[in-house]
Amino acid sequence: MVTTGDFKKGLVIQLDGAPCIIIDVHYQSPSARGASTMVKTKYRNLLTGQVLEKTFRSGDKVEEADFERHKGQFLYADGDRGIFMDLETYEQFEMEEEAFALISPYLLEGTEMTLGLFQGRMVSADPPQSVELTVTETAPVLKNATATAQTKEAVLETGLRIQVPPYLESGEKIKVDTKEGRFLSRA
Structure with missing residues (x-):
């Protein structure tokens, strides 16, 4: 208590x-x-x-609560659900689509994270504070672009759409904040 x-x-x-x-x-x-x-x-x-x-x-x-935190890893997406593995016991868990949809834009296969287990069942997965993702689509680099208030939309390898500085090009790796879903820096 x-x-x-x-x-x-x-x-x-x-x-x-x-x-x-x-x-x-x-x-x-x-x-x-x-x-x-x-x-x-x-x-x-x-x-x-x-x-x-x-x-x-x-x-x-x-x-x-009978709640434990374990080191885990995202293995793969199975349709709308995510499959995770406990790195201590190698037991696999499945996350339902509603909860998985919230974190899937930040996950690549092999991403390590913290899994929350309640009575032996996975109920949460916390991705790292930031992840490195590759820009797959964005508008061309703007001439004389500076890092001031201008931004443009970019699509990342997981399908996540975020605002990035105008000097970034497709193919660049960037760091993304997983709590707010925003650009942090180049990787």
Whole structure:
């Protein structure tokens, strides 16, 4: 059991029988004397993907989920689903299409990542902070292009479309932020 005082971003708790990862925590002190502090949380249900909010009273106890993080690897896409492997046990897991669609634009075969397991079942896969992908399509290089506010659209090898600086050409490798889906730098 964990108390609301232990809540922090990234903690996985169990609510209504499902593992939920805390996305945001805000402690709100009451204005009235004698009232207890309220703990407002924003969390994602790892089984359904829903983002929800819940308010707890200070000192409330919640069960910590039977959740483990393992080093894993993306093996391949099987239709709309992704196949992953635990690098410690070599066990393979399948990720359903809704969750896989969110991370698939950042994955190449062999990409190493963190897998989240709940009661022996994979419920999450966290890609690295940034990945290197090749630009497959983009408009020609613009004359006198500088790195200022101008951008152009580029299609990457995974099908992801992002805005890139105008000086980039097709065939170049770039670093992409997986949290925000934006260009970081040339690789």
